[in-house]
Amino acid sequence: MAHGGKLTAVRTIAFDGRALASPAGGVRRYVTELFGALAAAHPEVRWVGIGAPCMHDVSDARHPEWYPGDLDPLRRWFYRRSATSAARIVTDSTFSRDEIVAAYGVDAARIHVVPLAAGPGFIPGPSGTIRTPTVLHVGDLHPRRNLSMLLDVVIALRRSHPALARLVLRLIGTDRGIASALTTQAAGAGHADALQVDGVIAESALVQAYQTATVLAYPSQYEGFGLPLLEAMACGTPVVASRAASMPEVVGDAGILVAPTDRQAWFTHLRRVCTDMAVARTMTDAGYTRAATFTWARTADLTFAVYRSL
Numbered sequence: 001m002a003h004g005g006k007l008t009a010v011r012t013i014a015f016d017g018r019a020l021a022s023p024a025g026g027v028r029r030y031v032t033e034l035f036g037a038l039a040a041a042h043p044e045v046r047w048v049g050i051g052a053p054c055m056h057d058v059s060d061a062r063h064p065e066w067y068p069g070d071l072d073p074l075r076r077w078f079y080r081r082s083a084t085s086a087a088r089i090v091t092d093s094t095f096s097r098d099e100i101v102a103a104y105g106v107d108a109a110r111i112h113v114v115p116l117a118a119g120p121g122f123i124p125g126p127s128g129t130i131r132t133p134t135v136l137h138v139g140d141l142h143p144r145r146n147l148s149m150l151l152d153v154v155i156a157l158r159r160s161h162p163a164l165a166r167l168v169l170r171l172i173g174t175d176r177g178i179a180s181a182l183t184t185q186a187a188g189a190g191h192a193d194a195l196q197v198d199g200v201i202a203e204s205a206l207v208q209a210y211q212t213a214t215v216l217a218y219p220s221q222y223e224g225f226g227l228p229l230l231e232a233m234a235c236g237t238p239v240v241a242s243r244a245a246s247m248p249e250v251v252g253d254a255g256i257l258v259a260p261t262d263r264q265a266w267f268t269h270l271r272r273v274c275t276d277m278a279v280a281r282t283m284t285d286a287g288y289t290r291a292a293t294f295t296w297a298r299t300a301d302l303t304f305a306v307y308r309s310l
Helices: 017-021 025-041 073-085 094-104 147-160 179-188 203-212 227-234 247-251 263-275 277-291 296-309
Strands: 011-014 045-048 089-091 111-113 134-138 168-172 195-199 215-218 239-242 256-258
Touching: 025 045, 025 227, 025 296, 073 094, 089 094, 094 111, 134 147, 134 203, 134 227, 147 168, 147 179, 147 263, 168 203, 179 195, 203 227, 215 227, 215 263, 227 239, 227 247, 227 277, 239 247, 239 263, 247 256, 256 263, 263 277
Parallel strands: 011 045, 089 111, 134 168, 134 215, 168 195, 215 239, 239 256
Antiparallel strands: none
């Protein structure tokens, strides 16, 4: 087409429009933020909602025990075929890159690591925002996320520290079949009010949840990236996360990293963050600085460079 007196090629990039309605909240946020940033940076490109998705993680291939009956053989074949036949693969972390190599035997040179970012709406609360005694978890309620252990720790903190007697574990995300068991666990321990299960909420409410929580706890055993970690830090919320999978790449030294199943360590560090204002304030400042190094503009630039290489 003619533009500014020069002939330029019309470029069309297709993407999987189904991802915009994905049941996985992180995938929906990824495509929404990414293609918004891409469209802003490259108005010359026509975007079409068809095609194949990017690859976030291969937890289904590496840990099929977490997904009993969820993936039929055809879908497993499709995922493997997509990975092995793609000219380039974009993924979110070096951890996921290595997992893709291990799962499918893909040449690591074909895999490009492009980190994600918190959206522009994830910001600290206004001056005077009060943090409630809440341990927050954002993400699907899935067995790999060790939420039963986390609930046990919150109940133990309530019992052992009078100042934390009203501490609540707030879960935001789609239930993958464990919410009822967690509710039963809390009631059986005599602390039914220690658990708040909210399901999926609007983004404005999610931002407020981050801004008012005492701490974000993320005891997951496996994450391709862990976007809630960045969202929490961008909102000034201290983060305690697993020293596992991709999470150290995201958190860096801005949060506390703990072995995912070490109950005593989770108890110790959550108690420290919830009771020591100076520690919490230091983590807030470090997390905010860390989150600012991740931007969707950078994600878009790195992703577009992969497209251009093709």
